[in-house]
Amino acid sequence: MTALDVLSWMLLAVAVPTAIWWFVVLIRVALVAMTRPTVRSGIDLPEPQGGWPSVSVVVPAHNEERVIERCGRSLLDQNYPRLQPIFVLDRCTDATAERLRSVDPDGDRLQIIENDSCPADWAGKCNAARIGAEQATGDLLLFMDADTGAEPDVIRAAVALLKSRGLGLLSLLSTLTCEHDFEYRSQSVATMALLYLYPPDMVNNPRKSRAFANGQFMLFDRGWYERIGGHASVKDDLLEDIAFAQRISWKGGLGNILMADGLFSCSMYSSRTSFRRGWQRIFIESCRRKPARMRKLALRLLLTGVFMPVAMSVAIVIGAVASSVGDSGPGFVVACVAAAGLILQAVALGWMAKMGRQPIRTLFLHPMGCLEVAGILRSGADLLLRGEPVVWGGREYVLEAR
Numbered sequence: 001m002t003a004l005d006v007l008s009w010m011l012l013a014v015a016v017p018t019a020i021w022w023f024v025v026l027i028r029v030a031l032v033a034m035t036r037p038t039v040r041s042g043i044d045l046p047e048p049q050g051g052w053p054s055v056s057v058v059v060p061a062h063n064e065e066r067v068i069e070r071c072g073r074s075l076l077d078q079n080y081p082r083l084q085p086i087f088v089l090d091r092c093t094d095a096t097a098e099r100l101r102s103v104d105p106d107g108d109r110l111q112i113i114e115n116d117s118c119p120a121d122w123a124g125k126c127n128a129a130r131i132g133a134e135q136a137t138g139d140l141l142l143f144m145d146a147d148t149g150a151e152p153d154v155i156r157a158a159v160a161l162l163k164s165r166g167l168g169l170l171s172l173l174s175t176l177t178c179e180h181d182f183e184y185r186s187q188s189v190a191t192m193a194l195l196y197l198y199p200p201d202m203v204n205n206p207r208k209s210r211a212f213a214n215g216q217f218m219l220f221d222r223g224w225y226e227r228i229g230g231h232a233s234v235k236d237d238l239l240e241d242i243a244f245a246q247r248i249s250w251k252g253g254l255g256n257i258l259m260a261d262g263l264f265s266c267s268m269y270s271s272r273t274s275f276r277r278g279w280q281r282i283f284i285e286s287c288r289r290k291p292a293r294m295r296k297l298a299l300r301l302l303l304t305g306v307f308m309p310v311a312m313s314v315a316i317v318i319g320a321v322a323s324s325v326g327d328s329g330p331g332f333v334v335a336c337v338a339a340a341g342l343i344l345q346a347v348a349l350g351w352m353a354k355m356g357r358q359p360i361r362t363l364f365l366h367p368m369g370c371l372e373v374a375g376i377l378r379s380g381a382d383l384l385l386r387g388e389p390v391v392w393g394g395r396e397y398v399l400e401a402r
Contacts, residue, residue, distance in 0.1 A: 004322050008334050011315040015337040018308045022344035029351050036355065037200050038261040039172055042157030045164055053163070054082040055155060055219075056138030060128035061087055061146035065095040067267055072103035072110060074150040083155070084138055086111045087146075090128040091118065111135065122235050123395045130231040141225050145216045147267045148174060154263040158219050161258070168224030168253030169245060171213035173200070174266035175357045182272040182372075188353060188362045189305065189369035190279050190376075193297060197286050203245075203257045211249040212257055215241035216266050224253050238390060238397050239285035262357050279373070280380040281392055289402045291381035298377035305370025309345060312338040 057075055075085040089097055104110040118127045129143055162170040178184050198212040228247040237243035245255045269275040287293040315338035322331025349363050389396040
């Protein structure tokens, strides 16, 4: 047996499980696509019994001059009859207030609260949301991030779904914008990793729900918000959205997560540094502060997103060379199986990108994104093991590894 034979057999041993893996992933993606939970399903639902409930929209904002106008205009354009938009400007030192007021020159459609302090034991955003909730009069409370934009029908659709399903909390997975290189490279990978931890079908399963919510859009039945203690009950949690979902579940309530499907978008981070810090925080809490789980997810990304495509590319070349020289080994089979593995991976990732309304360019940058997100996960695990504090929202959180 020649060296080329040995190498071909070794590559075949990698190519077969890789092709099987991506075939299984593709089947899973197809099943999700067939039953995809999207907020668009609420657009055609009828008016709830008793009429449309009033909705107070609370938007905490800290130095958001880059995005605040978009958010304000999107709320004024909502196709909803009873809406109370409340913006809480938390210790802003930029032009956030001026730009927001330019959206509502008469000052009679947006309620703007300027807050200049924060208790030492509260994070800024959580405290600002609490201040807004105290001024809210709506039957439902919607908490939105300032870096988001809502299409005209999204609140109407979300309310119809919350009422028809009897939910205590309805949250949306926003459509993420891509403006910077790090977003094209790593944003889709980070989102896929998060959805691996919290698949929507498991989150929405009332019999064995895995509690999860996205703080960019959280619509509460007011009774449930007050029953769990409002923002005061989650002020010590690094991720208040997951904490809210857990408390709803613990009290016997139902929470759902739906895909925004283009009806609600978010520009999460303006720099690579903030992207890394933000996703590190998200993964620490999503992995329940377990360094071993974070490292396992990082290894999974490296294996599936880097090692597999590189190995398949090498297998195609080696298989083609072995076949062309008339080698008696499995060269041709290796090349075919490896090509099938790469095609299955490309189709699966492309399909996921389409469902998330992400540019196709993200597909070609996937291996680099896996490297970066794996690095974020490993650095988060190391931070936990060292006992270093996580700084977020103007507050330090000392987290104990589990």
